[in-house]
Amino acid sequence: xxxxxxxxxxxxxxxxxNFNEVLDLREEAAPEPGEGEYRVRTIxxxxxxxxxxxxxxxxxxxxxxxxxxxxxxxxxxxxxxNHPKVKVGDIVSGMGRWADYxxxxxxxxxxxxxxxxxxxxxxxxxxxMTGATAYFGLLDIGRPKEGETVVVSAAxxxxxxxxxxxxxxxxxxxxxxxxxxxxxxxxxxxxxxxAAINYKASGxxxxxxxxxxxxxxxxxxxxxxxxxxxxxxxxNLKGRIPFCGAISQYNATQPAxxxxxxxxxxxxxxxxEGFLVLDYTPRMGxxxxxxxxxxxxxxxxxxxxxxxxxxxxxxxxxxxxxxGNRGKLAVQVSPEP
Amino acid sequence: xxxxxxxxxxxxxxxxxNFNEVLDLREEAAPEPGEGEYRVRTIxxxxxxxxxxxxxxxxxxxxxxxxxxxxxxxxxxxxxxNHPKVKVGDIVSGMGRWADYxxxxxxxxxxxxxxxxxxxxxxxxxxxMTGATAYFGLLDIGRPKEGETVVVSAAxxxxxxxxxxxxxxxxxxxxxxxxxxxxxxxxxxxxxxxAAINYKASGxxxxxxxxxxxxxxxxxxxxxxxxxxxxxxxxNLKGRIPFCGAISQYNATQPAxxxxxxxxxxxxxxxxEGFLVLDYTPRMGxxxxxxxxxxxxxxxxxxxxxxxxxxxxxxxxxxxxxxGNRGKLAVQVSPEP
Numbered sequence: 001x002x003x004x005x006x007x008x009x010x011x012x013x014x015x016x017x018n019f020n021e022v023l024d025l026r027e028e029a030a031p032e033p034g035e036g037e038y039r040v041r042t043i044x045x046x047x048x049x050x051x052x053x054x055x056x057x058x059x060x061x062x063x064x065x066x067x068x069x070x071x072x073x074x075x076x077x078x079x080x081x082n083h084p085k086v087k088v089g090d091i092v093s094g095m096g097r098w099a100d101y102x103x104x105x106x107x108x109x110x111x112x113x114x115x116x117x118x119x120x121x122x123x124x125x126x127x128x129m130t131g132a133t134a135y136f137g138l139l140d141i142g143r144p145k146e147g148e149t150v151v152v153s154a155a156x157x158x159x160x161x162x163x164x165x166x167x168x169x170x171x172x173x174x175x176x177x178x179x180x181x182x183x184x185x186x187x188x189x190x191x192x193x194x195a196a197i198n199y200k201a202s203g204x205x206x207x208x209x210x211x212x213x214x215x216x217x218x219x220x221x222x223x224x225x226x227x228x229x230x231x232x233x234x235x236n237l238k239g240r241i242p243f244c245g246a247i248s249q250y251n252a253t254q255p256a257x258x259x260x261x262x263x264x265x266x267x268x269x270x271x272x273e274g275f276l277v278l279d280y281t282p283r284m285g286x287x288x289x290x291x292x293x294x295x296x297x298x299x300x301x302x303x304x305x306x307x308x309x310x311x312x313x314x315x316x317x318x319x320x321x322x323x324g325n326r327g328k329l330a331v332q333v334s335p336e337p
Numbered sequence: 338x339x340x341x342x343x344x345x346x347x348x349x350x351x352x353x354x355n356f357n358e359v360l361d362l363r364e365e366a367a368p369e370p371g372e373g374e375y376r377v378r379t380i381x382x383x384x385x386x387x388x389x390x391x392x393x394x395x396x397x398x399x400x401x402x403x404x405x406x407x408x409x410x411x412x413x414x415x416x417x418x419n420h421p422k423v424k425v426g427d428i429v430s431g432m433g434r435w436a437d438y439x440x441x442x443x444x445x446x447x448x449x450x451x452x453x454x455x456x457x458x459x460x461x462x463x464x465x466m467t468g469a470t471a472y473f474g475l476l477d478i479g480r481p482k483e484g485e486t487v488v489v490s491a492a493x494x495x496x497x498x499x500x501x502x503x504x505x506x507x508x509x510x511x512x513x514x515x516x517x518x519x520x521x522x523x524x525x526x527x528x529x530x531x532a533a534i535n536y537k538a539s540g541x542x543x544x545x546x547x548x549x550x551x552x553x554x555x556x557x558x559x560x561x562x563x564x565x566x567x568x569x570x571x572x573n574l575k576g577r578i579p580f581c582g583a584i585s586q587y588n589a590t591q592p593a594x595x596x597x598x599x600x601x602x603x604x605x606x607x608x609x610e611g612f613l614v615l616d617y618t619p620r621m622g623x624x625x626x627x628x629x630x631x632x633x634x635x636x637x638x639x640x641x642x643x644x645x646x647x648x649x650x651x652x653x654x655x656x657x658x659x660x661g662n663r664g665k666l667a668v669q670v671s672p673e674p
Contacts, residue, residue, distance in 0.1 A: 059604040224600070246600045258595025263561070263583045265611035267396035272609045274602035 003030040006310050007069045007099035014055050017321055019314055022055070023070060023098075030101045038081035040092060040102050040109070042333040044124050045310065046073035047317050048158075049247045060276050070098040075112065075124050077337050086111075089337065093123055098313060100333060110281075113288055117296040120336055125302045125328045126162055126295050132287050133244060133277040134162035139170075141242035141275050142218040146171035149212050151231055154222035154247060155196060156183035158328035163220045164193045165300050166291075172218075175211045177204075177227055179323045186326060191301050205230050215239075221272075223247050225256065232264040241272040247321070303327035340367040343647050344406045344436035351392050354658055356651055359392070360407060360435075367438045375418035377429060377439050377446070379670040381461050382647065383410035384654050385495075386584045397613050407435040412449065412461050414674050423448075426674065430460055435650060437670060447618075450625055454633040457673055462639045462665045463499055463632050469624050470581060470614040471499035476507075478579035478612050479555040483508035486549050488568055491559035491584060492533060493520035495665035500557045501530045502637050503628075509555075512548045514541075514564055516660045523663060528638050542567050552576075558609075560584050562593065569601040578609040584658070640664035 005028050012022040033039045054071055057063050064071050074096030078088050083106060086092070094109035096102045112123045125131060137159075144150055150167035154160045155176025164174035164187065176187040176196040184196035195211035197204050208230055215236040221228060224246030235241075265272060280287075294300040305325040307316040310333045319325040342365050349359040370376045391408055394400050401408050411433030415425050420443060423429070431446035433439045449460045462468060474496075481487055487504035491497045492513025501511035501524065513524040513533040521533035532548035534541050545567055552573040558565060561583030572578075602609060617624075631637040642662040644653040647670045656662040 060606075243600070243602050245603060255597035257597050258599040260592035260594050262595040262599075263580070263611075265580050265609060266582060266613065267611070269397075269611050269613055269616060271611075272602060274600075274604070274606050274608075276603065276606055279606060 003101070004028070005030040005099055005101045007097060008310075008313060010055055010064050010066060010068065010070050012066065013057075013063075014052065017052075017318075019052075019055075019317060023314060025311060031103045033080050033082050033103050035082055036084075037103050037105050038078050038083040038086045040074070040076040040096065040104060041079045042074045042076045042096065042100055042102070042310075043336055044075045044121065044306075045096075045098060045313065045331045045333050046075070046124055046129070047313070047320060047329045047331065048073065048130075049245055049320050051317070052321070060278070072096060072098050073124075073129055074102070075120065075128070076102075076334075091120065091123075091337075093128060098310070100310060110284075115288060115292045115296065118292065121304050121306070121330075122295055122302070124330050125158065125304055126291055126300050127288060129277050130158045130328050131162055131291055132280050132284060134159045134166060135287050135291055136277065136280045136283065137242040137244050137275055138163050138166050138218070138220060140280075141273050142220065142240050144170050144172050144218055147173075148217035149173045149175065149214055149236075150218045150220065151175045151177065151208075151212065151216045151234075152220040152222065153177045153227050153231070155187055155193070156180075156326045157222065157247075159244060160220070160222055161187070161191055161327055162300065162302065165191055167218075168192050168194075169294065169299065173212075173214075175208070177208070177223075183326060199227055209234060218242070220244060221246070224258075229259045229261055232259055232261045235264055235268050235270055237268050237270075239268050239270040241270065243272055243274040305329045307331050309333070340438070341365070342367040342436055342438045344434060345647075345650060347392055347401050347403060347405060347407050349403065350394075350400075351389070354389075354655075356389075356392075356654060360651060362648060362650075368440045370417050370419050370440050372419055373421075374440050374442050375415050375420040375423045377411070377413040377433065377441060378416045379411045379413045379433065379437055379439070379647075380673055381412045381458065381643075382433075382435060382650065382668045382670050383412070383461055383466070384650070384657060384666045384668065385410065385467075386582055386657050388654070389658070397615070409433060409435050410461075410466055411439070411670075412457065412465070413439075413671075428457065428460075428674075430465060435647070437647060447621075452625060452629045452633065455629065458641050458643070458667075459632055459639070461667050462495065462641055463628055463637050464625060466614050467495045467665050468499055468628055468639075469617050469621060471496045471503060472624050472628055473614065473617045473620065474579040474581050474612055475500050475503050475555070475557060477617070478610050479557065479577050481507050481509050481555055484510075485554035486510045486512065486551055486573075487555045487557065488512045488514065488545075488549065488553045488571075489557040489559070490514045490564050490568070492524055492530070493517075493663045494559065494584075496581060497557070497559055498524070498528055498664060499637065499639065502528055504555075505529050505531075506631065506636065510549075510551075512545070514545070514560075520663060536564055546571060555579070557581060558583070561595075566596045566598055569596055569598045572601055572605050572607055574605050574607075576605050576607040578607065580609055580611040642666045644668050646670070 075093040156178040167174040187196040219231040412430040493515040504511040524533040556568040
């Protein structure tokens with residue numbers, strides 16, 4: 001008897017965020033692993049802003065082909081294996097699908113190390129791709145020095161909330177930019193940011209200026225648009241801009257113009273540098289070594305905004321773009337073993 | 338009897354390139370050096386796009402104060418000295434004024450090394466700030482590797498024409514973007530660029546694409562605007578953009594939007610980095626060591642578009658923004674000794 005595999009099929013390229021119209025939940029018999037392959041039952045499906053880009057066009061990864069199952073990061077358990085090095089019951093994570101099951105030869109998929117004292121969900125958050133994005137983006141691209149000021153946009157998001165905390169642990173002043181007073185209170189009161197600015201409140205630019213009395217040494221870029229312009233205006237000499245993404249533009253029907261004050265980079269001898277977390281896969285050990293204890297000791301706070309059921313993926317996904325989530329967004333597809 | 342010092346006074350902030358209306362040529366008695374100072378008679382006044390920025394607002398240097406003499410790079414001869422280390426007849430260059438004479442304590446001014454076989458004008462061109470901008474911008478910020486493709490905008494300008502030639506000497510493919518067929522012919526036929534694209538000709542984007550069959554590894558940014566967008570679209574993985582300036586925007590009355598495709602930096606893990614030649618003053622020795630022989634042996638071709646007479650400075654300066662000059666633009670203020 002075969003299990004049912006529910007899976008979200010991409011039927012068209014989305015425009016302006018109409019994900020409901022281009023993704024269709026279908027059913028099929030669950031696939032069986034061939035020789036050298038294994039099957040993963042999805043426990044958690046990670047929902048990330050970049051998913052919207054994958055639906056639309058080729059970038060660092062080819063666009064998801066039309067009429068195929070949508071791509072996504074997953075954490076799951078091996079439930080059938082014809083692979084010599086992978087056993088039933090192993091917990092793995094990596095690039096998967098918006099589906100109950102996937103078949104893999106192991107490429108793009110790695111065993112989760114299960115450090116003591118850490119719940120499985122942490123591998124979706126601070127010890128997964130989300131954590132790696134914050135950790136390597138800030139440290140490897142931003143290269144913070146003690147006493148510097150780090151500003152992060154989309155600060156209440158999965159990546160942003162970690163960036164600010166890592167900055168604090170490295171002795172920096174962390175300032176977050178987020179979209180509600182409630183989110184800002186969470187950043188300062190619970191996560192330990194030095195300041196947080198609600199960019200939807202009037203006078204936010206002035207408030208940002210006041211929050212960075214020594215200017216901005218690192219602006220961690222998640223959003224694009226006028227927040228970027230405000231940060232550029234406050235950038236210090238030799239400032240650094242780790243360029244993680246531009247969520248304000250992912251669902252734009254027209255490409256939005258870049259910052260009008262980009263030439264601040266010249267006068268400030270500043271650096272804007274893009275990076276992709278996938279490039280850091282070989283260095284995940286560094287993340288586990290430094291971030292693992294921080295997480296286990298509670299020095300890094302994190303939350304997963306977890307919705308239940310693969311069938312609710314689109315409702316959940318919409319939160320990424322309407323400001324509805326705090327922390328890492330994910331869907332629980334099946335129970336933990 | 339004192340000499341007359343003609344000098345250009347900035348009377349207002351220019352708007353939209355109305356330099357004629359905000360600069361006024363005046364006369365006064367030539368100044369006398371005080372204790373520890375010396376006087377320089379200007380031989381050559383360098384005219385650079387960044388001068389337009391200095392007139393308008395504070396950047397890496399404060400804006401030139403209103404009702405004071407305009408700032409500019411000069412090369413001149415010491416004609417009076419109360420300075421222990423500087424003799425009458427010494428040739429010096431550095432930050433000066435749009436004037437016949439200047440008084441200095443030596444700060445921001447350096448003796449010209451007079452390498453054998455090199456005319457004085459070369460210290461305004463490939464062995465001066467212009468050469469240093471091209472040399473350090475390309476090598477220090479761009480870090481070219483043999484076989485890579487380097488594209489430079491404003492390629493027939495003082496800096497751009499050197500960037501392409503240095504790229505060629507370093508074993509790269511050099512492609513220039515310039516504003517006329519005549520300039521393009523000069524780049525390929527005389528300077529040895531592999532290809533040159535006239536961005537005013539129809540189909541130039543397609544021509545650019547064809548000229549970089551292996552994509553762009555380094556885009557040396559001088560202009561901004563749609564040329565930047567075209568270059569970003571062709572940027573390779575780990576591409577680098579030494580950001581030298583954005584001449585298309587220096588006289589804009591409204592700040593122009595940045596490139597709409599700036600997030601190419603993310604998908605290509607690319608780096609855009611601003612730099613200022615003034616930061617490289619302590620490293621001019623490197624320039625003399627490597628570029629000096631290239632220039633002396635004729636392996637680097639360069640030209641100074643030299644106009645005569647301080648009174649003609651504004652006519653000359655306008656060429657920077659209407660595409661009228663090739664190579665380094667300068668005004669001869671007085672004869673070489």
